[in-house]
Amino acid sequence: VLLPGDSTNRVFALQLRHASGKTLFAHLSLSMIRRADDAIAGMVFNVVDTELEQVAQRELQIFRDEATRANSAKSAFMSRMSHELRTPLNAVLGFAQLLQIDNENLKPKQNEGINHILAGGDHLLRLIEDVLDFSRIDSGHTPLNLQRFSLVQEMQTALSMVSLLAEKNRITIHSPAADSADVIGDPHRSRQILVNLLSNAIKYNKPGGTIAVSISTVPDLMTRICIKDSGRGIHPSDRARLFEPFERVVEPHCRIEGTGIGLSICKKLAGLMGGSIDFDSEVGIGSTFWFDIPTASATDCESFAGDATTPA
Ligand code: ADP
Numbered sequence: 681v682l683l684p685g686d687s688t689n690r691v692f693a694l695q696l697r698h699a700s701g702k703t704l705f706a707h708l709s710l711s712m713i714r715r716a717d718d719a720i721a722g723m724v725f726n727v728v729d730t731e732l733e734q735v736a737q738r739e740l741q742i743f744r745d746e747a748t749r750a751n752s753a754k755s756a757f758m759s760r761m762s763h764e765l766r767t768p769l770n771a772v773l774g775f776a777q778l779l780q781i782d783n784e785n786l787k788p789k790q791n792e793g794i795n796h797i798l799a800g801g802d803h804l805l806r807l808i809e810d811v812l813d814f815s816r817i818d819s820g821h822t823p824l825n826l827q828r829f830s831l832v833q834e835m836q837t838a839l840s841m842v843s844l845l846a847e848k849n850r851i852t853i854h855s856p857a858a859d860s861a862d863v864i865g866d867p868h869r870s871r872q873i874l875v876n877l878l879s880n881a882i883k884y885n886k887p888g889g890t891i892a893v894s895i896s897t898v899p900d901l902m903t904r905i906c907i908k909d910s911g912r913g914i915h916p917s918d919r920a921r922l923f924e925p926f927e928r929v930v931e932p933h934c935r936i937e938g939t940g941i942g943l944s945i946c947k948k949l950a951g952l953m954g955g956s957i958d959f960d961s962e963v964g965i966g967s968t969f970w971f972d973i974p975t976a977s978a979t980d981c982e983s984f985a986g987d988a989t990t991p992a
């Protein structure tokens with residue numbers, strides 16, 4: 681009695697020579713056919729030509745290499761351009777500032793013009809700094825200073841950095857006193873993430889709105905900072921675009937300042953520190969963004985790690 685279900689399958693990679701002399705690549709699978717008493721009754725050899733598969737894999741590798749090369753050329757170009765633009769722009773801003781200081785002989789219209797130069801120049805400078813930062817991170821040239829630090833302390837510094845903006849937009853920030861939450865990461869880059877999330881919560885809030893900040897521990901030994909705003913919210917269909925560089929989900933002619941690159945930088949930085957960023961939102965009600973970062977364990981000391989360069 682033949683029992684095909686009892687056959688044993690194994691697959692071997694083969695290199696064969698065709699009668700024409702051409703080398704062929706194939707997969708050989710071997711099935712044992714056994715009788716009821718488990719004795720081998722026969723074998724089935726199944727040879728599949730994998731030439732096409734190999735060609736596809738080689739082509740895929742070529743595309744991958746080209747994409748990697750194009751990506752690093754793009755990063756190098758962005759980095760170079762940002763450097764080239766920064767120098768003349770600093771001169772424009774510097775001289776506009778001098779004119780503003782020495783403005784006794786200027787007419788109101790001229791003063792207004794200088795303010796426009798400074799506002800536009802500041803925006804452009806921030807954009808250039810962001811592009812430079814993004815291209816550095818993207819090309820793996822961001823030195824991270826990983827160490828144990830107090831996330832609460834960095835949060836407090838970040839809060840003081842955005843306090844003027846909050847005041848200007850009439851936003852009240854509630855940040856309950858929290859126990860010191862020690863984490864492992866780069867303190868400077870963590871603060872950068874927190875400032876970006878807080879600035880967004882202020883910018884995209886409604887006048888007189890609120891922000892609530894909280895810290896908690898979450899599974900997988902992570903510490904989470906949540907920043908909850910009472911702003912315009914984000915439509916589910918815009919979710920995927922939010923972390924893409926240069927994507928802004930705002931109405932045309934929106935006067936809220938921004939470059940659309942902050943969240944993509946934050947996401948990359950959080951990932952490099954072993955953490956993550958995500959959000960929940962309801963249109964018209966508000967959004968909650970959170971930043972997860974690895975919690976320090978009792979054995980992680982101050983000198984947990986030295987400088988670490990991001991992998992390319
Ligand atoms: P931007 O410089 O435009 O603020 P970001 O990368 O920080 O750039 O944010 C990308 C986009 O995500 C913003 O342009 C905005 O449309 C949306 N966004 C970010 N944070 C919030 C928030 N708290 N509430 C509503 N929309 C937000």
